[in-house]
Structure formats: C-alpha cells, structure tokens
Amino acid sequence: MKFFIGFLTAFASTAVNGDYTIYTPEQIHIAIGAKLNSMSVQWAAAHDDSVKIGSTVMWGLSSDNLDSTNEGESAVFVDGGDESYTQTHHVAVMTDLTPSTKYYYKVGDALQGWSDVMHFKSAPATKPISEPLRFGIWGDMGSNNAQILHSVQTEVQEDNFDMILHVGDFAYNMDNDNGRNGDMFMKNIQPMAAHIPYMVDAGNHEVAYDFSHYTERFRNMPANSKEMPTVTSGNGEAPNNWFYSHDFGNVHFVAIDTEIYFNYPDMVAAQEAFVDADLAKVDRTKTPWVIVHGHRPLYCSCDEDCDEAAQTVRDGMEEIFYKHGVDMYICGHEHNYERMYDVYKNETSKTTVNPPATTYVVTGDAGGPEDHETFTRPQPDMAAFRTDAYGYSRMTIYNETHLYWEQVECDTDDHVQDKVIDETWIVVEEHGPFAKKR
Numbered sequence: 001m002k003f004f005i006g007f008l009t010a011f012a013s014t015a016v017n018g019d020y021t022i023y024t025p026e027q028i029h030i031a032i033g034a035k036l037n038s039m040s041v042q043w044a045a046a047h048d049d050s051v052k053i054g055s056t057v058m059w060g061l062s063s064d065n066l067d068s069t070n071e072g073e074s075a076v077f078v079d080g081g082d083e084s085y086t087q088t089h090h091v092a093v094m095t096d097l098t099p100s101t102k103y104y105y106k107v108g109d110a111l112q113g114w115s116d117v118m119h120f121k122s123a124p125a126t127k128p129i130s131e132p133l134r135f136g137i138w139g140d141m142g143s144n145n146a147q148i149l150h151s152v153q154t155e156v157q158e159d160n161f162d163m164i165l166h167v168g169d170f171a172y173n174m175d176n177d178n179g180r181n182g183d184m185f186m187k188n189i190q191p192m193a194a195h196i197p198y199m200v201d202a203g204n205h206e207v208a209y210d211f212s213h214y215t216e217r218f219r220n221m222p223a224n225s226k227e228m229p230t231v232t233s234g235n236g237e238a239p240n241n242w243f244y245s246h247d248f249g250n251v252h253f254v255a256i257d258t259e260i261y262f263n264y265p266d267m268v269a270a271q272e273a274f275v276d277a278d279l280a281k282v283d284r285t286k287t288p289w290v291i292v293h294g295h296r297p298l299y300c301s302c303d304e305d306c307d308e309a310a311q312t313v314r315d316g317m318e319e320i321f322y323k324h325g326v327d328m329y330i331c332g333h334e335h336n337y338e339r340m341y342d343v344y345k346n347e348t349s350k351t352t353v354n355p356p357a358t359t360y361v362v363t364g365d366a367g368g369p370e371d372h373e374t375f376t377r378p379q380p381d382m383a384a385f386r387t388d389a390y391g392y393s394r395m396t397i398y399n400e401t402h403l404y405w406e407q408v409e410c411d412t413d414d415h416v417q418d419k420v421i422d423e424t425w426i427v428v429e430e431h432g433p434f435a436k437k438r
C-alpha cells in the first residue's frame with residue numbers, strides 16, 4: 001500500500017507541480033451533521049480541471065492515530081464576478097462519533113496534501129445533558145472592523161464554546177473583490193470554525209448571484225428539508241442550507257432564511273410549511289428547548305426597519321412560533337443589541353420566568369464596515385436592554401429549565417473589551433405551545 005501511494009504521488013507531482021497550484025485545504029469549518037452523531041467539515045482548495053482532488057477526512061481519538069477515514073464530495077464554485085474566480089469546495093462527514101468526546105482530524109487528499117491536524121468536541125447527547133452547553137452567538141461580522149473577532153477566537157482557544165451561531169451577514173460582502181473578500185472572511189474564522197461547529201443562516205448581504213456565496217461556502221449545514229432538499233443559487237443546485245434544523249444536546253435549532261420574504265416570494269410557503277411541520281415533530285421530552293434563528297428581526301425598536309420589514313417577517317412566522325412554543329428567536333441585521341422580553345402580537349408581559357410567548361433577541365453588532373446602528377426611537381416596554389456598542393452574546397443552557405444569557409461588549413470606540421453588560425436567566429419550567437398556558 002505504501003509503495004502504491006508513493007508511486008501515485010510521484011506521478012501526480014510530475015503532472016501538476018509545474019504550475020505551483022496550491023491544493024492545500026483552507027477555509028476549514030465544521031458543522032453539526034445531518035445524521036445523529038456526525039460532524040461535517042468543509043474546506044476550499046484550488047480548482048484545476050485536469051486534476052482530480054479527493055475530499056478525504058481522517059479522524060480519531062488521538063492526533064497520531066487518525067484511524068477512521070471517509071470520502072466526501074466536491075463542488076466547483078464559480079464566483080459571478082468578471083474574473084469568474086473559481087475554487088473547489090469539499091465536504092466530508094465524520095460519522096458514528098461518541099457524544100461530547102474530543103476528536104482529532106485532518107482533511108485533504110492523500111496525493112495533493114493535507115491540512116494541519118485539528119481537533120473538535122463532538123456534539124452532546126440529548127437530555128439529560130451532562131454539563132452546561134455553551135454557545136457563542138453574533139451576527140453581522142465583516143472581514144474588516146470585526147471588533148469581536150479577537151475575543152471570540154480567544155473564547156474558542158480557552159474552550160468556552162460548544163457551538164457558534166452566526167445569524168447572517170458575513171464579510172461585507174463575501175462576493176466583493178471577485179469573491180476574495182469571502183475567502184478572507186472564511187480564513188479569519190477558521191481558528192474558531194475548524195474547532196467548533198459554526199452554524200449559520202443567510203442575511204441580506206449574501207444576496208449577490210442569488211446567494212451563491214452563502215449557499216456554496218456553507219454547503220455543510222445539515223440540510224434536512226424533505227420537500228425542498230436543494231436550492232438553486234447563481235452557482236446551480238446545492239443542498240438546502242437556507243432553512244434547516246438540527247438538535248444539539250437538549251436544544252432543537254431551526255434556521256430560517258428571512259431573505260426569502262424579500263427576494264423569493266415563490267419560496268415563502270415552502271419555508272413556512274417546513275418550519276411548521278418541523279416544529280410539530282419536536283419531542284420536548286428530548287429537546288425541551290426550541291430556538292429559531294434567522295437574520296432579520298420580527299421585533300426591534302431602533303428605526304424604520306422595525307416597521308414594515310419586521311412586520312413582513314412577523315406576519316409569516318409569529319403564529320408558528322406561538323403555536324409550537326418556540327422559546328427564543330435570535331437574529332441580527334440591526335447593528336446593535338436588543339434583548340426583548342416575551343412578545344406576542346406586539347404585547348409583552350415583561351417576564352423571563354415562564355414567559356407566555358417567545359423571547360426575542362437582536363445581536364447584530366459583531367462589527368463591520370457599516371458601523372453601529374443607533375437607537376433613534378424611545379425604548380419600548382418590550383425591550384429589556386438596548387445598546388449600540390459592538391459585542392457578542394453568550395448563551396449557556398444548564399438544564400431543561402434554566403438558560404443564562406449574556407451580552408459581552410468589545411468596542412474600541414468605547415475603550416471597552418470583554419465586559420458583560422447585560423445578563424439574565426430565562427427559566428421555562430414547562431416547554432411547549434403557548435396557547436395552553438394562557
């Protein structure tokens with residue numbers, strides 16, 4: 001076997017090394033897999049029609065014994081700009097993982113080269129969780145002026161997060177500079193995203209070429225809509241990462257694509273049917289917490305964006321959230337932080353203990369070239385806390401009843417770094433449809 005691979009390597013070298021094309025994996029990021037106990041990894045590499053590059057992942061319990069191997073799939077991604085800048089994206093899945101266990105892995109191709117050996121912790125088993133689940137959550141982060149980046153990278157290095165949620169708007173924009181700004185962004189997040197599942201939804205800044213950069217660069221989201229298994233972006237058909245759901249420990253997450261309301265009226269019904277049916281199937285004895293995330297708010301109070309546009313998303317989703325007892329909806333889009341109490345039909349009971357409706361949070365202020373969005377309107381009753389300082393959110397789920405929420409400010413304009421400026425417990429003793437509780 002050694003001889004065989006050696007022979008092929010020599011052959012491949014003479015065939016391709018003359019043009020110095022680099023096939024070494026880059027932009028590596030992992031995501032919760034579509035199958036239970038799996039982790040999906042995606043990376044980019046140079047594209048060359050004359051060279052077949054494998055999509056291989058090797059993993060194991062120690063860095064010097066990567067004894068499991070899987071072959072994935074690759075897809076050619078052509079940016080829609082003048083240069084038709086082309087790269088290959090590879091996705092491979094690590095399967096049959098033991099929950100909450102540290103694994104080592106590398107990705108690449110046995111002939112063309114490997115990534116570093118990296119590590120991750122597999123997703124936890126469902127309820128009862130053995131230790132608190134810790135999430136890093138933010139939206140609206142640029143390649144430039146990403147004010148939280150150093151702090152959240154450090155949080156990952158200190159092993160403070162089990163999963164990351166980025167609720168839309170990446171890089172500003174991923175398609176800029178013929179797509180190279182997207183590469184820059186994906187490289188900036190690799191120190192986090194190669195180690196912690198980096199889960200996403202699409203924002204309005206991903207609109208170029210029918211959302212091709214979002215659709216292609218995050219192919220490894222756990223697409224699970226049976227009715228709409230694929231979507232079509234400017235790059236062609238790909239797994240449906242516009243709306244999907246997955247479990248993580250005792251939480252069921254649903255990603256929605258709020259941009260569908262503003263760009264694809266034909267898909268509105270399909271998405272709403274998916275969310276409604278998906279939520280109806282949730283077994284609250286296994287995943288008591290249900291959290292939906294999308295890019296745009298249903299409720300916010302900063303400016304006129306919170307009128308018609310928010311109403312549009314509200315008209316589509318609010319009844320579904322209420323009917324199934326969605327505990328939280330987390331979004332970005334407004335470049336500020338606004339934690340609402342429970343809200344239903346524009347009314348709040350201002351409670352965080354057994355709230356009678358969904359709790360709403362806007363956390364869209366990771367930092368980017370568009371700067372802050374200031375609050376030009378007075379604080380309404382439904383808003384528990386507002387700030388336009390840059391920052392990110394932390395969510396810790398302790399058990400089936402207790403969730404702890406924090407906002408961390410990282411803002412060079414205010415000379416504040418890593419300071420918790422808002423914190424609250426959200427306690428839900430009985431999860432499920434809200435109508436029953438009124």
Ligand SMILES: *[C@@H]1O[C@H](CO)[C@@H](O)[C@H](O)[C@H]1NC(C)=O
Nearest residue numbers: 307311345346347380381382
């Ligand atoms: C929501 O409630 C606030 C405060 O009670 C009010 O000012 C606003 O007009 C209401 N909006 C809608 C759409 O009903």
Ligand SMILES: *[C@@H]1O[C@H](CO)[C@@H](O)[C@H](O)[C@H]1NC(C)=O
Nearest residue numbers: 397398399400401402403404
């Ligand atoms: C859940 O966690 C909270 C916070 O640690 C704790 O106060 C509470 O007693 C726990 N509840 C159960 C049922 O373990």
Ligand SMILES: [Fe+2]
Nearest residue numbers: 169203204333
């Ligand atoms: Fe946005």
